[in-house]
Amino acid sequence: MKLSELLSLPIFKGTALLAGKQGIEREVNTVNMMDAPDIIHFLKKNELLVTTAFHFKDDLDSLLQLIKEMEKQGCSGLGIKTKRFLNEIPEAAISFANELQFPLLELPLQTSLGDIINKSLSYILDIRTNELHNAMKAHQQFSKLIISGQGVHKILESLSSLIRLPVILLDHHFRPTANDNYDTSLFKQLETLLTSEHHFQLSKTTMSTFSLTRDRETITLFPVHTHRQSSYLCVLGFIPLSNRSTILTVEQATNVIAFELMKENALKQNTRRLQNEFFTNFINGSFSTNEEVISRGREFGLVNEQRYVCAVGRLDNKEKHISFIQYQSEQELIYDTIESELQLFHQKIHLFTLDHSYILLMQIKDSWKDIEQSFLSLLKVIQTKIAAHFQEDISFGISNYAQQFLHIPISYKEATDTLYYGGMSGRKKFIEMYQPKGVPEILRLVPYDQLKKFYTDTFQAFANEPKKDHELLLQTLSVYLETHCELAETAKRLYVHRNTVIYRLEKCEEIIGRSVKDADETLRLRLAFRIKALIQGNNQLS
Structure with missing residues (x-):
């Protein structure tokens, strides 16, 4: 609750706000009473401190130091009961509190500090109890929607009605999970902002608020935790931290949605597994x-x-x-x-x-x-x-x-x-x-050493101990393979007699030690000739 709201309680009747009027809307979570000089070490953020100022009646510096440390720590304010130990609050303290915009209260003499604490805490507790009651009620309402099978979309509608702001569920890429009629450019801006290399770290545990200046749109994100990357509830509007009731309501929705998303993900994973098993069996011919x-x-x-x-x-x-x-x-x-x-x-x-x-x-x-x-x-x-x-x-x-x-x-x-x-x-x-790959392209993918070994193993002495007549023999063998092993066509292309071709081929068989008429051998020889051209090309380049 806000300090201004707390001060409206009857117990604070006669209290004067002497300084820090700009901080009157500070959040107050609890109220504490000063009973030791080192109280600052035990104070928390959003805590209101009330005191008789007994420890500061002759020590202005210590009072100023307390105000400074309380402001630094984010406390809600300081209430001093005057006319007892401290006749009035020093002007220096009022001026310093105004400078820090830190609320400084003058409490009336007739009011007991114990009553202030009891009444204040009781009021704060009532508010918190009411907030929790509303949160539990909202949780039950959201849970019933899921149990009845109405899904996440119905929760979003119900939540939007409760908080009176549009609500959208975003995936971990900050994209809407449903095809609702929302301005897609807004979410493209958000995605760009939050996935850029220079963006600030988005909180994984608490809500985050963004103002997209291009569209003057303020949005509030709440993480929805699952075992995978977080989704986000996106509220199109600003929710202040002081609005605990709305925050608790949204958090209940995120909890229920998280369980529903985990259930949906389990079903999706099972479907995905079945699809992949089918495709694997299909490709493998099962x-x-x-x-x-x-x-x-x-x-x-x-x-x-x-x-x-x-x-x-x-x-x-x-x-x-x-x-x-x-x-x-x-x-x-x-x-x-x-x-x-x-x-x-x-x-x-x-x-x-x-x-x-x-x-x-x-x-x-x-x-x-x-x-x-x-x-x-x-x-x-x-x-x-x-x-x-x-x-x-x-x-x-x-x-x-x-x-x-x-x-x-x-x-x-x-x-x-x-x-x-x-x-x-x-x-x-x-x-x-x-x-489609041509033979030369495929051969270039094979390591050069392996190509050379295949070439020498295939051609034997043609590659290892070349002689003068080898070039002529290889030419005859090459033409013979190109003409699909037709003797007559080979002789015609070489302008020689058919018997000459037969003689040269027999010499080739003696050198390589294999028959040139075997189908597998002719394929091997054709590849070897292709490799020979690649090797010669590499030698020329080097």
Whole structure:
């Protein structure tokens, strides 16, 4: 309660406010009486002190020091009973209290300090009891709404009616959890303010008040604690700390909502686990028939006769060493962050996790070209949010679109291959579309030492002990492989007799020790010729 309200009690009749009129609205939580010179060590914030000033009757400096320390400690005020030990309050004390805007009261002689304390504390206790009664009543009201299955939205309506201010539930990204008709720009300002690198630390335990000057809107946030990141009850309006009744009412709502959110989260986690198990079994080919896949997919809103694009995201930091529990918690929070962004996208996107990756399946209703740029922009926003909230980089590989849901395993492999090749090239925080890889591109991904070993093992003496006629033999072998092992076509291209080609090929077989007519061997030789070109290219560059 405020000091002005306390002074209106009959017990304070005849009390004069000599100084600190500007502090008359200070909060008073309790009243204490001075019985020792070192009372300042036992006073608390928002405490009113009454005294006979026995210890200060001949010591003005000590009185001034007491006033200074009480102001510093945030006390409510000082009441001095005059005409007993101190005939009147010194002008120096009044002037000093006015300077500090600290309430200084002159208590009448006929009023007992004990009565002042008893009556004041009794009144404060009655107010506190009434506040607690109203808070319990509100808690019961909110609990009944949850038990009856009316949900969080009904609690917000009820709370708004009780405190006569609009109330919105925000997620940990400071976005409304329901699609209410509120000005979205307000929450974008709030999100920018509270997620910027230079914002002040938001309290995790008590309410916080913000004034968004751009819209001249004041909001008050109350944390809603769950086992995950906190949500927030956002009250569109200012609630002063002195309004304990309203604060207690809102806190009861946050407690009930917290339990409801934990229940909803448990259900969501179970649904998420079932979705991920289905997708894992689908990708691994664990279902016996296509009909079973289509039926199970329909349970999760996945229609077979629908085109899809698959994007696979994975964190770039592979060196991070954290416990399994920490990893699990971070993965869930990143999942929530991605899911939050997907809900704002104009196309339906399904989200799964598999092998430390986040899989996004986007339904395509129109042309892929019409939504490609907006989808890429969405992935960039996700990258930015994950970097801001978790200090992690995430990269995405995107598949070609699948004509129907049954083709998703192919799209998933395209996306993961794209992600793999992008990572092999040393890039981070990239978004790459799937492109079929040519043989030279694939070979460049293999370490140079391994390529060279494959080349020398395949060509044997051609690589280790080259002689004058080897170049001619290799040319004949190369043309033979390019013509799909057709002797006549090889002879025609080399302008030699067919028997000459046969002779040269037999010499090649002697040198490499294997038949050039075997299908596996011809594939190996063709790769070796490609590798030979890469090795020669590297030698020229060096």
